[in-house]
Amino acid sequence: MTNKLRAAIVGSTGYGGVELIRLLASHPLVEVTSVISSSSAGTPITEGYPHLTNIRTELLDDVNPQEIREKADVVFTATPAGIASKLAPQLLDAGLKVIDLSGDFRLQDTALYEEWYKKEPADKAYLEQAVYGMSEVYGDKVRGASFISNPGCYVTATVLGLVPALQAGWIDPSSIIIDAKSGVSGAGRGASLGTHYSELNENFKAYKLNKHQHIPEIEMVLSDAAGREVVTTFTTHLVPMTRGIMSTMYATVQGGRKAADFIDLYRSYYEGRPFVRVRGEGKWPMTKEVWGSNYCDIGFAVDERTGRVTVISVIDNLVKGAAGQAIQNLNLMMGWDETLGLQFVPVYP
Amino acid sequence: MTNKLRAAIVGSTGYGGVELIRLLASHPLVEVTSVISSSSAGTPITEGYPHLTNIRTELLDDVNPQEIREKADVVFTATPAGIASKLAPQLLDAGLKVIDLSGDFRLQDTALYEEWYKKEPADKAYLEQAVYGMSEVYGDKVRGASFISNPGCYVTATVLGLVPALQAGWIDPSSIIIDAKSGVSGAGRGASLGTHYSELNENFKAYKLNKHQHIPEIEMVLSDAAGREVVTTFTTHLVPMTRGIMSTMYATVQGGRKAADFIDLYRSYYEGRPFVRVRGEGKWPMTKEVWGSNYCDIGFAVDERTGRVTVISVIDNLVKGAAGQAIQNLNLMMGWDETLGLQFVPVYP
Amino acid sequence: MTNKLRAAIVGSTGYGGVELIRLLASHPLVEVTSVISSSSAGTPITEGYPHLTNIRTELLDDVNPQEIREKADVVFTATPAGIASKLAPQLLDAGLKVIDLSGDFRLQDTALYEEWYKKEPADKAYLEQAVYGMSEVYGDKVRGASFISNPGCYVTATVLGLVPALQAGWIDPSSIIIDAKSGVSGAGRGASLGTHYSELNENFKAYKLNKHQHIPEIEMVLSDAAGREVVTTFTTHLVPMTRGIMSTMYATVQGGRKAADFIDLYRSYYEGRPFVRVRGEGKWPMTKEVWGSNYCDIGFAVDERTGRVTVISVIDNLVKGAAGQAIQNLNLMMGWDETLGLQFVPVYP
Amino acid sequence: MTNKLRAAIVGSTGYGGVELIRLLASHPLVEVTSVISSSSAGTPITEGYPHLTNIRTELLDDVNPQEIREKADVVFTATPAGIASKLAPQLLDAGLKVIDLSGDFRLQDTALYEEWYKKEPADKAYLEQAVYGMSEVYGDKVRGASFISNPGCYVTATVLGLVPALQAGWIDPSSIIIDAKSGVSGAGRGASLGTHYSELNENFKAYKLNKHQHIPEIEMVLSDAAGREVVTTFTTHLVPMTRGIMSTMYATVQGGRKAADFIDLYRSYYEGRPFVRVRGEGKWPMTKEVWGSNYCDIGFAVDERTGRVTVISVIDNLVKGAAGQAIQNLNLMMGWDETLGLQFVPVYP
Incomplete structure (x- = not known):
């Protein structure tokens, strides 16, 4: 277990975050070491999600880039738009790899972001570092990258x-x-x-x-x-x-x-x-x-x-449109087989 | 009650037929006098539709144009495609008004009918009598007509x-x-x-x-x-x-x-x-x-x-796309207010 | 229309209220003259319920017993628990008939009410006037009453x-x-x-x-x-x-x-x-x-x-468990046929 | 892969069978080598279940105990009641381990079986070999068994x-x-x-x-x-x-x-x-x-x-009530950790 890549999830109480928890639980090379929620920090994650009973038993962490750095190598930010724009730069500065599932780093054109999202855009310097992670279209750019903007569903x-x-x-x-x-x-x-x-x-x-x-x-x-x-x-x-x-x-x-x-x-x-x-x-x-x-x-x-x-x-x-593609991008970033942790059959019926 | 227009419904065990029963139950000028089903004739309609318990207690009739003529003034044919093409002419010949909810009399072009329905088209002579009952578009033609082809949903x-x-x-x-x-x-x-x-x-x-x-x-x-x-x-x-x-x-x-x-x-x-x-x-x-x-x-x-x-x-x-528009067309045919029996509020939620 | 009983509905934006509007729209002897909502007074009811477009076009009224008295003969109170306990006495004092759909007047034992509802009970004097309107069980008491407590679903x-x-x-x-x-x-x-x-x-x-x-x-x-x-x-x-x-x-x-x-x-x-x-x-x-x-x-x-x-x-x-039984009780109160305005067929499927 | 236990699934086109396919796809010690359907033999399984596209590409096999024996070590029979009663004995005789998901081997009392299932019971000799696989109640009996009757949902x-x-x-x-x-x-x-x-x-x-x-x-x-x-x-x-x-x-x-x-x-x-x-x-x-x-x-x-x-x-x-418990029983039969292939998180929401 000590050789696994350590992952933290910011926004663990949202549907994107809890889907990351589900999927990463069967990833052979990743271990989730911190589940983070600014709104529910200090409470057990099972309070809001009893389906995780006996699966994840820890308390939710608060958002603290330095503490995250100590626990994790990569961070998934599954926050509402307007939050990651501020948080991702701090995480990157702390030396973490970041995969952002919000829309904050998808549009390189900041005017366009303001027009459609009605929020303040991210700092241009960080925006330019973000690789747009449509895995099957821009996979070559994703390989080796350390900051991914995960596409919309x-x-x-x-x-x-x-x-x-x-x-x-x-x-x-x-x-x-x-x-x-x-x-x-x-x-x-x-x-x-x-x-x-x-x-x-x-x-x-x-x-x-x-x-x-x-x-x-x-x-x-x-x-x-x-x-x-x-x-x-x-x-x-x-x-x-x-x-x-x-x-x-x-x-x-x-x-x-x-x-x-x-x-x-x-x-x-x-x-x-x-x-x-x-x-x-x-x-x-x-x-x-x-x-x-x-x-x-x-x-x-x-x-x-x-x-x-x-x-x-x-x-x-929630999978290919969010958490699954995020993990697919992680696999590409790390040079792993892109299907790691994602090789399951659709649930039918 | 004796002054009401008498209606028969062919295909009463289909969803279109049972919706006609529901709607006509509150029509002030129409009485349903015969519910007909070739496949279930002789059994109580409540066997297949217990929600009609205490509301309609009769047995289902078989399809017989002469008997229908004795019981009814107007017939709604809510049958699968390929059946009304044969039945409607008999009903018309028996002196009944007919409102057909199947697709059999909607296309005047018989080649087109064969191409899309993969069935034998209706007799051209009867086809030409059918007025296409899109109430708000062809209402003028519907008024006074005695044979209506009701539009698709x-x-x-x-x-x-x-x-x-x-x-x-x-x-x-x-x-x-x-x-x-x-x-x-x-x-x-x-x-x-x-x-x-x-x-x-x-x-x-x-x-x-x-x-x-x-x-x-x-x-x-x-x-x-x-x-x-x-x-x-x-x-x-x-x-x-x-x-x-x-x-x-x-x-x-x-x-x-x-x-x-x-x-x-x-x-x-x-x-x-x-x-x-x-x-x-x-x-x-x-x-x-x-x-x-x-x-x-x-x-x-x-x-x-x-x-x-x-x-x-x-x-x-099932209403404006089938039974409701059929009743709206009946209202127009009869020169009545087109909203008779249809003035209810949508069910929400 | 002038001979119809005039009804007001308090709580018109809740599901119980809007179901009363739907059902009373086809009641032959009742006219809804005021739709009331303390939270949305002054806005069109169609704003929250567009399905009422062209059916009810007025603005929502505020709760004012005297104004209600001018507009109505009977009031349906479809409010959350803890509101009608205060409001119904004022409406009764203003000379209105009241049918309360909340739970505030169902339990004659005020200690029991406090224990289960965790709210202050209604004034005992008014509580004793309330007839519990389980139509098929206590219909005899409902006939002629002027204050009904409508049962829970x-x-x-x-x-x-x-x-x-x-x-x-x-x-x-x-x-x-x-x-x-x-x-x-x-x-x-x-x-x-x-x-x-x-x-x-x-x-x-x-x-x-x-x-x-x-x-x-x-x-x-x-x-x-x-x-x-x-x-x-x-x-x-x-x-x-x-x-x-x-x-x-x-x-x-x-x-x-x-x-x-x-x-x-x-x-x-x-x-x-x-x-x-x-x-x-x-x-x-x-x-x-x-x-x-x-x-x-x-x-x-x-x-x-x-x-x-x-x-x-x-x-x-929402019908027999709320708005429908309330109207059934109104019919009984008024000495009418208990099915007035309620004689429709269940919607199936 | 050659060291994996080889499994066949009879009744692969039913929901129980297709759920076995889903779950066994991530079992580390089992390989599904034959998917069998008497009704659809010879057609690709993806015809009825396109969600398996690119996952299972073979044609469905017919039911043939000798051929199954060549391909598999264990057979899951996910058939309707009344079929496994005849088939399981043949599979057992061919030297296969059998896990039966139908109800045919659950009741040791054959009169009771006939009364409730209205079918001919299984041969008593085989019935007595069947271990009732309620994993958490009879786990000790399941360990080492070679014929399991899997419980009802x-x-x-x-x-x-x-x-x-x-x-x-x-x-x-x-x-x-x-x-x-x-x-x-x-x-x-x-x-x-x-x-x-x-x-x-x-x-x-x-x-x-x-x-x-x-x-x-x-x-x-x-x-x-x-x-x-x-x-x-x-x-x-x-x-x-x-x-x-x-x-x-x-x-x-x-x-x-x-x-x-x-x-x-x-x-x-x-x-x-x-x-x-x-x-x-x-x-x-x-x-x-x-x-x-x-x-x-x-x-x-x-x-x-x-x-x-x-x-x-x-x-x-379909999981603990059928395919999942069947795999749990297989794990127990084989002396493996009972969670093998079943360690996934519930899908929420």
Whole structure:
């Protein structure tokens, strides 16, 4: 046990934090040595999460960079936006590796961050150090890095479904429409009318039309893939379920490509990357098929009547959309096999 | 009671049929005199539907046009596709008014019907008599008619959300993408892996991409509104809930119209039609807000960055998408107030 | 319309209040003239409940007994416990009829109220005026009354399932165990971890074991029926659904009665009372079979191996367990048919 | 890999079989070498379970004991009742170890089996070889055994909650009432009205009152613990969720024991058995707190007013109630640490 990498988790009482605890519990090379929560420091983590009974028995630590440094080698910051922007620099200065799951270090353009997040951006000096950890797209940059900005959940499902086609020039970058749907856990554990059971069950709703803070992050990655500025229409919906994101994406096909062509292209693009699974023709993934796992499953339909491709991409928002990809990035940072601690089967049914 | 219009329901053990029973029970001018099911004739309807205990105590009748004629003035045919095509002509010949809830009389083009439904089309002579009952669009034709083809559920949510804009020329007819989501009751009461609880709960899935039989029906109405052929991309998804449809629709705006313009246009178009409610700016309806009722609620967002409008339209698939609109059409046929028997408040929560 | 009884609803933004609005909208002899909310006075009721768009367009009133008196003849107080105890006396003094849906006037024993509710009890003088409105048990006292204390939701499902057997001396009063299950709407609209979607979905939990404030109310009615003190074991559970209560009750049978005997006894006891439906042998009701309606459905099993009867009783907690029974009580108070405004079919599926 | 124990799974397309596949995928000492399905032999397992894409790519095998013997050392039979009774003897005769997840070898009394299962019982000679694998109760017998009959799901939740108290003589064996609730996956993958989403969602129902085939199995274990015949009242309910069982159990306390006494007793009984977690005073487990894991969590309440104890016990029906306990039994059979391959954290939320 002494040879394991020591990890601390800031924000352990949020859904992202508690999912990191779940996943890291079976990582062969990592040991979680500190679970941290500024709001619940000093209380047992099992008070808020009795499912951890007999699994984690310690009290929650407070946020103290020096004490974290003594206990840990790497820190996952799973905090709300606006907190990591201040905390991550202190942790980095203390000599820790940092993987940030908040949105604070995703947008290099600070004006864009202020516009969409309505918060003060992080210090430019630290922002520039952050490597954007979309594992299958920017894996080469993640290898060896010591500061990772982990992507947003909607962003992950979406860009994994669009990047290969955009990079290949197979779809018109100006035609992209993204209709995304998420389970409720994406909204976090905070109690509000927006997360109230009686309001959400037997209900389907749209929210934040054209205003979701993941829009600039999506366009940042898509523009990079297309080699030109990409602007998208992006709608988010809430599904009466706890976990899962589906991104249904529409674009105009160029060059008369068929579904089979897209399948070949994507399988080739993701070759050797075990967490992206491209389905065969006439098959589209459902969110439950990746439930609890780090997979992103993708399917295609091309309609000759309209000349459009429909791409269906699904992830578990708390795994590939948050804690799982964070661990995948840690594996890449450390030069380990990227599947370490993540090789489990989706829970079905 | 003797002065009431006598109604028979064929297909009373399906969800459409049982919803007709529920709604007609509070209609002041209609009495259901025969509930009919070919598969369960001779058994009490409460055997399959104990919630009707003490409410309807009769045995289910078999399908017999002459006997129906003796008991009823109007017949609702809530059968699977491929059955009403044969039955409705017999009922009409017997002198009955008919409101057909199946898809058999919606497409005037028999080749189109065969292509999408994979069944033999209805006799052209009867097909031509059928008035397509999208109440708020073709209400004038419905008034006084004696044979109504009731629209599909997805179609209703969709075309009510697009027709005013298309008719006004405010959106590009070639740009329309429809991302639709439905509760499970839309698939009927038949048991299959596709309606199995453990397979659907905590799951969100897409199905029948570019293949749903409602596509030609949607395009028929939209083409009529646009005055030219409209071809659409249409995707259907299954939501883990029982009732409700949301249609999220995308189109390129012409003439720089804003959301407020669309709101005004639609409010004007639907003036005097109480079942369509247009929401104010920045408000979008949720499916639960029309649950159990005959309303169709519509909201808009226009994105200046992309020049597209997003239209959100919701209905209860079993009410406005089936039994409720059928009764609304009956009211129109009979020259009654279209809200008779339908003036109830959505069930919330 | 001018001849209708005018009703005001205090607590209109809670689930009990909004359900009163829904149900009273189709009551032929009542008109809701004031919807009142101390917390949201001055705002449109549609702001919190958009499903009422075009149905109720007024602003919410503040709580003012004199102004209420000008607008209304009867007041429904659907407030949290501890509020009506003060408010109802003022409304009564102003000459209004009052139907209180809170628990403040249910227990005549003020010490018991303090022990279980942890709040200051109502003034004894007013408490004694309150008629306990379990419609099918105390209907005779409700007729002509002007101040009704409406029963609790768990209490209604439970006592309707036990009173006939207890009164007949068919079950051992010391043997009663009640295992009750409720949907989430019973907890009201307040947001908390206890009503958070992600915490409740795919989850089943027990709460308040032997501590639920409905225990003394249940025992009050059961003791009255048995003619001796009845003490019960009562457990409450939360079901991942919005509406519905099932009470599963166990007792030792006396005199060797069989299920068929219980069915006869109950059908006889509830004869002429349309809202209680007793199922036949080997049939037990499900909560969905009363969904959205004022029915209480009851079924029985007697096990010869153990000599115990199992009684299954279901209601919709917001209708028969709250707003529906309140209206039923109003009908009885006014000498009307008790089904007025409540004659609708359960919503299924 | 060559040193791993080779396992075959008969009934791989059922929920029990596919859960075995999920769990065994992370077992360090077991390799699944054959997935078998008589109904789907020759087709890829991913056809029915696309979530296994890239994880298991083989075709399903047919049931052939000799071929199984060549591929495997141990066989899990996860078949419907009435099949393993014939198959297990053949597998045993072929020299295989067998763990049977059906009910065919649980009741040693063949008359009882016929009465409750309505099927022909297994051959007595083989029946007597079967060790009943309630791991925490009969673990000593499981060690070294080569034929295990794995307990029923309801049985597991129930007897783990009652055995210590019965064995200690702390509860009256004639007073036991068991109110059990299960998620829908317990009914298997077969499609029927009883597993139809629209019929189950927003619904709670009781079924098989006093008739469930787990009753004799429960009484067999309880009688053994009590040292006298125990007869129970047992009710099963269906909860609108996929996984999870809660057993709420009632009994009359002997000797004035309090909740704290029960907690001590159970913690002592289950000492060293990591999969049973006994909660502290005033805490009761929810089903979600064991979701996806092999834990059984137990809590207590003692009511001085009635002299009864209420025991709450929860499991994941597909893990501790089926596949997980089967693997736990395999670990015990092989003399391994009983937690091998089962040391994961419940999935929350």
